[in-house]
Amino acid sequence: MNNLMFTDTPASRCAYYRRTCGLPAGIHPEAGRIILRAGLVGAITMPAPLGQRVRDxxxxxxxTLGPIISHLRSRRWTFLCRPDLPNDMSLFPELLRLNVTLVPPGAEIALPAPIDTRTGHRHWIVAPRDTFRPSGLILLTALRSCTTRGPRC
Structure with missing residues (x-):
């Protein structure tokens, strides 16, 4: 029997994201990165220390935690969520003061790819296992809880 070696490629990882995790991912044609366009999936990005407090x-x-991506160079975390956050303009100044961003519909979210294992650009803090993503409202509540109680959330 032949020993077949399976390799993790951008195409195989992208297929996993699509089939198993329900993430409408694709491969960026020029950069070769795996990307997800926000819309069907929401996302909230914040500084890593705040992200750790929110996760905790x-x-x-x-x-239950959903997928969380660490962007190592920028020291930020992105929480993938359901896109159920209100389009409330009063929310933006509150988040801006915290250096938190709601990823707008249509924006690209880079997902961890096989090359990131070698380059260290991004990795999963909590990898997606299925189609579960928490409510964006629950993440916003946790964020507010952490920032009103101070550094020891």
Missing amino acids: DLLHNRI
């Missing part, structure tokens, strides 16, 4: 708050409150 969710765990402390026994809320």
Whole structure:
């Protein structure tokens, strides 16, 4: 019997994201990165230390975590979520003060790809296992909880 070696390629990883995780991912034609366009999937990006506090708050409150991406160079985390956040203009100044961004519909979100293992650009803090993504409203509540209680969320 032949020993077949399976390799993780951008195409195979993209297929996994699409089929197993329900993420409408594609491969950027010029850059070769795996991307997801925000819309059917929402996303909130924040500084890594705040992201760690939000993640810990969710765990402390026994809320199931969804996919979280670490962008190592910018030291930011992106939480993938359901796109159920209100389009409320009063929300933007609050988030701006915290250096938090709601990824707008149509914007590209770079997902961890096989090459990132070697280059260290991005990796999963919590990898997607299925189609589950938490409500953006739950993430916003956890974010507010962490920022009103100070650094020890």
